[in-house]
Amino acid sequence: MGLIRFLALRLGKGILVLFAIAVLNFLLVRAAPGDPAQVMAGEAGAADAVFLEQLRERFGLDRPLPEQLWVYIKGYSTLDLGFSYRQQRPVAEVIFERLPATLLLTGAAFGLSLVLGVVLGALAARRVGRASDSAITVAALIFYATPLFWIALMSQVVFSLKLGWLPNVGYETIGANLTGAARALDIGRHLVLPAVTLGLFFTALYARMMRASMLEVAGADFVKTAHAKGLSPAVVTRRHMARNAILPVVTLAGVQAGQLVGGAVLTETVFAWPGIGRLMYEALVQRDYSVLLGVFFISSAMVILFNLVTDLLYRVVDPRIEGGA
Amino acid sequence: MPSLRIATAAAFVSLLALGSSAGWAQAPKRGGTVHAIVTPEPPMLMQGLSQTGPTNMVAGNIYESLLRFDEKLNPQPSLARSWEVTDGAKVYTFKLQPNVKWHDGKPFSAEDVVFTLDKFLREVHPRWRPIANAQVEKIEQLDAETVRITLKQPFGPLLFAMEVASAPIVPKHVYEGTDYKANPMNNTPIGTGPFKLKEWKRGSYIHLVRNEDYWIKDKPALDEVFWQIIPDAASRAVAYETGKVDVLTGGSVDIFDVPRLAQLPNTCVTTKGWEMFAPHAWITVNHRNGILGNKQFRQGLMHAIDREFGKDVVWNGYGKIPTGPISSKTKFYSDDVKKYDYDVKKARDLIKQSGYKGETIKFLALPYGETWTRWAEAVKQNFAEVGVNLEIVTTDVPGWVQKTSDWDFDLTFNFLYQLGDPAIGVSRSYVSSNIAKGNPFGNVGGYSNPEADKFFADAAVAATEAERQTLYTKVQQILAEDLPVLWLLEMDFPTIHRCNVKNLVTTAIGVNDGFRDAWKE
Numbered sequence: 001m002g003l004i005r006f007l008a009l010r011l012g013k014g015i016l017v018l019f020a021i022a023v024l025n026f027l028l029v030r031a032a033p034g035d036p037a038q039v040m041a042g043e044a045g046a047a048d049a050v051f052l053e054q055l056r057e058r059f060g061l062d063r064p065l066p067e068q069l070w071v072y073i074k075g076y077s078t079l080d081l082g083f084s085y086r087q088q089r090p091v092a093e094v095i096f097e098r099l100p101a102t103l104l105l106t107g108a109a110f111g112l113s114l115v116l117g118v119v120l121g122a123l124a125a126r127r128v129g130r131a132s133d134s135a136i137t138v139a140a141l142i143f144y145a146t147p148l149f150w151i152a153l154m155s156q157v158v159f160s161l162k163l164g165w166l167p168n169v170g171y172e173t174i175g176a177n178l179t180g181a182a183r184a185l186d187i188g189r190h191l192v193l194p195a196v197t198l199g200l201f202f203t204a205l206y207a208r209m210m211r212a213s214m215l216e217v218a219g220a221d222f223v224k225t226a227h228a229k230g231l232s233p234a235v236v237t238r239r240h241m242a243r244n245a246i247l248p249v250v251t252l253a254g255v256q257a258g259q260l261v262g263g264a265v266l267t268e269t270v271f272a273w274p275g276i277g278r279l280m281y282e283a284l285v286q287r288d289y290s291v292l293l294g295v296f297f298i299s300s301a302m303v304i305l306f307n308l309v310t311d312l313l314y315r316v317v318d319p320r321i322e323g324g325a
Numbered sequence: 326m327p328s329l330r331i332a333t334a335a336a337f338v339s340l341l342a343l344g345s346s347a348g349w350a351q352a353p354k355r356g357g358t359v360h361a362i363v364t365p366e367p368p369m370l371m372q373g374l375s376q377t378g379p380t381n382m383v384a385g386n387i388y389e390s391l392l393r394f395d396e397k398l399n400p401q402p403s404l405a406r407s408w409e410v411t412d413g414a415k416v417y418t419f420k421l422q423p424n425v426k427w428h429d430g431k432p433f434s435a436e437d438v439v440f441t442l443d444k445f446l447r448e449v450h451p452r453w454r455p456i457a458n459a460q461v462e463k464i465e466q467l468d469a470e471t472v473r474i475t476l477k478q479p480f481g482p483l484l485f486a487m488e489v490a491s492a493p494i495v496p497k498h499v500y501e502g503t504d505y506k507a508n509p510m511n512n513t514p515i516g517t518g519p520f521k522l523k524e525w526k527r528g529s530y531i532h533l534v535r536n537e538d539y540w541i542k543d544k545p546a547l548d549e550v551f552w553q554i555i556p557d558a559a560s561r562a563v564a565y566e567t568g569k570v571d572v573l574t575g576g577s578v579d580i581f582d583v584p585r586l587a588q589l590p591n592t593c594v595t596t597k598g599w600e601m602f603a604p605h606a607w608i609t610v611n612h613r614n615g616i617l618g619n620k621q622f623r624q625g626l627m628h629a630i631d632r633e634f635g636k637d638v639v640w641n642g643y644g645k646i647p648t649g650p651i652s653s654k655t656k657f658y659s660d661d662v663k664k665y666d667y668d669v670k671k672a673r674d675l676i677k678q679s680g681y682k683g684e685t686i687k688f689l690a691l692p693y694g695e696t697w698t699r700w701a702e703a704v705k706q707n708f709a710e711v712g713v714n715l716e717i718v719t720t721d722v723p724g725w726v727q728k729t730s731d732w733d734f735d736l737t738f739n740f741l742y743q744l745g746d747p748a749i750g751v752s753r754s755y756v757s758s759n760i761a762k763g764n765p766f767g768n769v770g771g772y773s774n775p776e777a778d779k780f781f782a783d784a785a786v787a788a789t790e791a792e793r794q795t796l797y798t799k800v801q802q803i804l805a806e807d808l809p810v811l812w813l814l815e816m817d818f819p820t821i822h823r824c825n826v827k828n829l830v831t832t833a834i835g836v837n838d839g840f841r842d843a844w845k846e
Contacts, residue, residue: 034723040368042726042765043377044451051451052763058506086368087527088511098528156563168563169555174530175358272555272564274528282366282556287723 010311014304018297022076025296026069029289035061036086036287059085059289076297082290091294095276101171102275105267106260108191109199114253116199117206121249122242124207125214126233136207144204152197152270159193166192169272194271198264202256206249213245220244243317250317254310262299353546357845359826361572361836362561363531363552370522370531371511372493373441374449381490382574383531383552385837387428388493388516391419391438392484394833396600398656398745400484401832404438404494404517414479414788421470425540427496428515435466440497442474449505452491452749456480479788482746488601489838491744519545519841529554533840546844558694562586571826574836575599575818580641580696586821593824596643596817598835603652603750604818606740608704608811612771614735616681623808625675627665629711630704632813634667639700643817649801650751652743652815656790657797662805672711685714689728689737692721697738700813729765740816741766745833747797748785755809756781772809 037055056062060071075082081091124136143151160168167173172187217223218241226236265277276295283291314321363382369375372384391405400408405419425433443464446453460480465473476483486492494517499510514522517540520533531552535545553570555561562578564570565586575598578586587594608626612618632646651658688705691697705715715736720728728734744750753759753766757773777800784796820836822829825846829839 032723033720034727038726038730038765039723040375040377041451042722043368043379044375048451048455049761049763050454054449054506088369088507094527101528153559156560160567161563164567167569168567169560169569170553171529174360174551174553174569175532175549269556270560272529272553272557272560274526278528278556285722286368 007308010308014308017304018301021300022073022293022297023069025293025300026072029292030065032287034287035059036289037061039285039287040086055085072293081294081297084288084291086286086288087291091290094291095279095294095298098274098276098279099261101273102261102264102268102277104187104191105194105198105273105275106264108195109202109264110253110256110260112195112199113202113206113256114249117203118210118242118246118249120203121207121210122214122237122245124211125218125241125245126237128211128215133211137211140204140207142204143200144208148197148201148266149270151200152194152267155193155197156270166190168193171274194264194267194273197271198267205252209248209252210245213248214241217241217245247314247318250310250313254306254313257309258303258306259299260306261302262295353543353828353842353844354846355543355546355844356548357546358549358551359547359572359840359843359845360551360553360570362564362570362574362577363554364561364574364577365556366528366554367531369511370514370525371495372490372514372516373445373495374506374511376451376490381834382837383533384493384514384516385489385518385834386520386533386550386840387514387518387522388489388495389518389838390487390489390492390494391421392487393838394485394488394601394745396597396831396833398485398600398833400487403489404433405487408484414481415476417474417476417483418467419472419474421472422540423470425517426538427498427517428521428536429496429499430538431496431498433494433496433517434469435472436469437497438472438494439464439466440501441494442472442492445495445500445505446492450492452744453486456483456486456749478786480748480786481790481793482748482785485601485745485749488745488834490834491749520550523549541841545841547840550840558582565589565821571823572829572836573821575820578821579694580643580819583641583643583819583821591824592821594819594821595830596819598820598830598832598837598839599818600654601745601833602742603654604740604742604816605647605650605652605812606738606814606816607647608813609729609734609737609739609770610772610808610810611732611735611769612773612809613732616679616684617686617735619679619681620807621675622679622681623811624665625672625679625681625711626708626713627808627811628668628672628675629713630707630811630813631667635700635703636814639696639703640814640816643819645815645817647812647815649805649812650755650810651747651797651801654815655743655745655747657747657784657794659794659798659801661798662802664805669710676711676713681713683712683714685716687718687735688715689718689720689725689734691738692719692725701738726765729769730763732762732769732771739765739810747800748781752781752785755804770809772807774803774807774809777803777807 036059037052040055041052060068084091084094087094120136124133127133156168159166167190170190172190178186223236223240226240261276262280264275265281268275268277269281280292280295363379365379367377367379367383370380370384370387372380372388389404391403393401393403395401404422406422407420409418421435427433447457460476462475462477467473496515499515500508519536519539521536523534524532533550535548555564558579562582565573586592610617610623616622636644636646645653648660648664649662688701690701701717705717708715729737741754742750754768755772756768756778759768760771761767780796780800784793787793787796820830827844827846829836829843831842832838
């Protein structure tokens with residue numbers, strides 16, 4: 001099957017799925033108790049019937065539900081994500097101003113965990129049964145099993161409070177007015193704790209998967225052949241084993257990459273990182289429907305996109321694979 | 326025309342205060358930056374349109390109203406330099422400060438005040454609207470510096486309605502003839518206050534800078550204030566400990582962290598600056614649901630709750646046990662009422678007499694964090710001791726608001742601000758005219774007593790403070806007997822700050838308008 005046909009089919013399916021998700025999201029969000037007008041009244045500690053009526057009219061909540069759904073679908077079909085009445089700004093603006101921070105965090109965590117996970121996993125596999133293997137396996141198990149928020153808080157206590165090495169919250173030093181390289185360095189220092197915290201979990205996953213996969217490949221005939229040919233163990237590991245063992249890791253990486261946009265709620269909250277995950281959580285708590293649906297839409301679009309990219313990558317990593325749509 | 330000249334006296338006192346505050350301590354040092362916490366992130370900073378706690382905290386330093394209030398709730402000049410109450414307390418005349426400019430450089434005048442009170446807030450403000458419609462006959466401009474409000478009848482709390490969250494003065498030239506709620510200027514608020522909005526980096530901080538044209542010479546002292554937004558309470562505490570933040574505003578860290586933070590060097594803790602709000606916590610009782618409509622049963626429950634334990638253990642000793650609906654921190658409080666000590670035997674007797682047969686009572690928890698959860702568990706234990714079965718129902722904030730508004734609960738926690746005067750902040754929870762679905766701050770329990778209704782109504786419009794006191798004392802006696810709700814705590818929200826941030830809390834709303842006078846050593 002040709003690449004073009006494959007892509008066209010997958011994209012077509014993707015758009016259908018996206019549409020279904022959008023409708024489902026709309027209904028799900030509305031199933032939660034309370035509405036944005038009630039939340040705002042609750043926060044204000046004061047309200048009367050007129051106040052709630054005014055808000056509902058403004059938010060369009062006084063219209064029948066099918067009509068609201070229609071307005072929403074119509075808007076999305078022209079890539080108009082709507083308007084957040086709570087923030088008094090277009091949803092696209094609200095989301096896109098948060099995107100860079102999130103991509104920086106999740107991207108750094110992604111890169112860190114992928115590289116570290118693959119290297120550690122391969123290393124553990126080569127030294128299977130020895131002390132270094134045990135150390136890597138135990139560490140991976142610990143980080144896999146420990147709740148993220150606990151690691152997040154403890155890292156703040158140790159590295160910010162006790163040692164004073166790194167800032168505990170935020171994206172950059174507020175009020176420092178840094179520019180250029182100094183600002184990049186400052187953001188980098190703020191990035192370390194959240195990125196490592198977020199990355200550790202996936203590092204553990206990749207390491208475990210890579211190790212298991214390497215060990216499976218180690219017994220294969222072509223590896224024995226490579227050794228018999230007299231290739232050095234390093235070359236066999238790199239060129240013959242790793243290349244074959246990495247396929248399941250690519251699958252998992254595809255899943256993680258799909259979450260690059262929406263998957264860091266907890267880390268962003270604990271480290272006060274001004275990203276999309278927090279935006280989504282706050283929109284949920286505030287029943288800011290339009291922002292919530294906007295984030296859902298963009299995250300699901302990313303998942304679909306990265307699934308496609310992963311499938312394309314399979315072909316590169318392993319040319320034997322012909323993508324089936 | 327008989328004239329009550331309270332205004333001149335108050336203005337004189339406050340001039341003394343202004344003069345002396347500079348005199349008795351060191352002179353305020355000019356310059357410096359303060360980092361404070363605001364949590365959660367405010368939805369917007371246009372104070373006329375949003376009355377959420379976080380909005381008020383930041384915007385009270387951008388906008389101003391006619392009056393400020395000291396810690397004893399006495400009115401002080403702000404945009405009004407003096408005021409006069411005449412005609413049997415029916416006519417209020419406010420003299421405005423001269424030479425006040427809006428943040429965009431346009432001059433401020435009586436026109437703005439009349440527009441704000443008569444048009445803008447009457448349309449959008451949930452607390453001013455009912456006052457304006459029920460009490461006010463007309464609001465007019467006498468000259469560029471004078472505004473007169475004529476009432477239909479005397480209305481004791483009118484001056485309290487001139488506080489900045491209740492009546493922030495907004496610029497007529499920005500809002501007249503526009504759709505107020507859709508005005509694009511709502512995102513770049515224009516006030517007359519000591520600070521201007523420089524930048525709002527969503528999710529990170531709100532940056533205020535000194536208003537160089539502020540109408541009080543040499544104020545504010547601070548160059549800038551950053552309101553930091555940090556969503557996690559434990560991270561906020563660490564941010565203070567590591568020096569990122571100078572001021573932890575009330576409620577921004579868990580109450581059990583306060584004693585630990587208070588031990589840190591250069592750290593001051595104060596519970597002042599909340600007198601206007603005087604948050605009053607209680608268990609709302611749904612009188613419609615079976616046994617809960619029975620007075621003896623409610624009295625039994627009140628005796629069953631160990632309120633001292635709640636205060637000392639759950640709230641770490643902060644707060645005071647209330648005796649009735651009116652907070653002892655505000656005016657018109659009386660302790661000449663029936664009291665309910667913690668007495669398991671009395672509780673058991675009363676509950677037995679009430680005819681309670683062991684039915685399960687559902688307690689809707691308040692989803693405002695760890696402390697409230699612990700408190701709910703403590704109450705459950707107290708009730709279990711006297712044989713009352715409590716089932717705790719959990720939800721999130723919107724769910725709580727909806728269930729409370731729709732009367733879908735047996736018992737639930739709530740805490741309400743008293744807002745300076747019982748006619749504004751107290752009566753709303755007990756009068757039968759306020760029994761309506763759709764609003765969590767009405768009389769959601771459905772308590773109804775014509776006698777109490779009448780005393781509340783009369784007290785609001787009584788001409789003198791003495792008459793009002795008599796009526797409010799009677800109301801407190803009736804309610805303490807009936808127990809429409811179970812009062813638990815006059816809450817304190819301690820503000821933690823570095824001691825070298827001086828003069829931060831000097832009014833009844835604390836940091837909400839405190840940066841005008843604050844300075845950094």
